[in-house]
Amino acid sequence: MKNRISKSCASQAEQAPGEEPKGACSGLCSGLYELHLVTDSPATTGAEVNITASLVASDNGSLVLPTDPHSYRFHWVHSPLMLKGKTEEAFRSTIRAVGNVPGDFPISVWVTSADCQMCQPVARSRLVLSITENIVGKLVITQNATLPWPSTYFTKTLLKTSFLLHDPSNFFKTASFLYSWDFGDGTQMVTEDSTVYYNRSIMGTFTVKLKVVAEWEQAALAAGKGIVQKTGHFSGSLKLQETLRGIQVMGPTEIQAFQEMTVTLNFLGSPPLTMCWRIKSECLPLEEHECRPVSVASTVYNVTTIIMDPGDYCFSIRAENVISRTHQYHRVQVWPSRIQPAVFAFPCATIITMMLAFIMYMTLRNTTQQKDMVENPEPPTEAKCCQMCCVPFLLETPSEYLEVVRENHGLLPPLYKSVKTYTV
Incomplete structure (x- = not known):
């Protein structure tokens, strides 16, 4: 393999030292290998950054790397980063570089045959390295109970909020840290510990903010030692949801037929909710097709209905929010009505009124006739x-x-x- 590569690359033009080889690869050296780059950036200014390049065979199902790990040589371009060290392993090369100013810096690497460094590269790759003035890390919020939605948690359940420092080179090994927490609801605290616990009972969406300050002593050119300080600002969004723990039903347990019944439902959970209800003969969970869902924007909802026939009934309710579902039941006994419904009472009242009017008419008529008999002594x-x-x-x-x-x-x-x- 080495001989074939050297032979195919022998005709390549020479490149100036330090320059990345140019030109198209031809023959057997084209597309046989790939370079995979891995870095532990981003990093803060002054901290070492590791970049590792690994030579692997192209995924063609048959090509394998040569048995001699020293068959190839790695070439790096990392300027203006300062090189702190370089490590060579079997088909792998790692460099340690330091950036003293913030910015994004391109890193290039290519591989040539060991006995023909001026030949066309076997593989090449590049990446962009990020250097910042601030502390590098992330804010992590966890809870014992997990939800399938990102950044969504339960209310009234302890939240663990932690800051994870990204410092692979152990740059902050002598630094002392101070953490300023703002939980978005007026609660603030300052700690020396990178982990705090917080419990919030109010549902909604809020933002946790964290300011991290690191200080340490460093040798100075004039005064001998000086205090160095770096800061970092981090935030995380939280959406607190309250699971439906149940439904409180407040309403009568005994009514009469044709009597209007109002039932108040108190949902122990986070709106918005979807609720449906139905009056059944037995207390059984409601199926999807048994009732029409109603959107509820608050935790209180009133239901008004009329039951016509006497008997024992069950008021079945199903409610759900984005994280849970619950069922509740309320038994109602309906007795026969002692007062006729208005649909029957109106005709009866009309008939009675007409009868009373007829009796009054006949009474007045008889009284008028008797009066005429007295006033007219000689009738016909x-x-x-x-x-x-x-x-x-x-x-x-x-x-x-x-x-x-x-x-x-x-x-x-x-x-x-x-x-x-x-x-x-």
């Missing part, structure tokens, strides 16, 4: 005849009857006729 003949015929049946004694007749007809005619006598 038919009336007189009727009165003469009916009075004997109304009066108790004959004397009363005679008195009435006298009043109506004056003097009675003689009960006998005069008989005239003629003398012949």
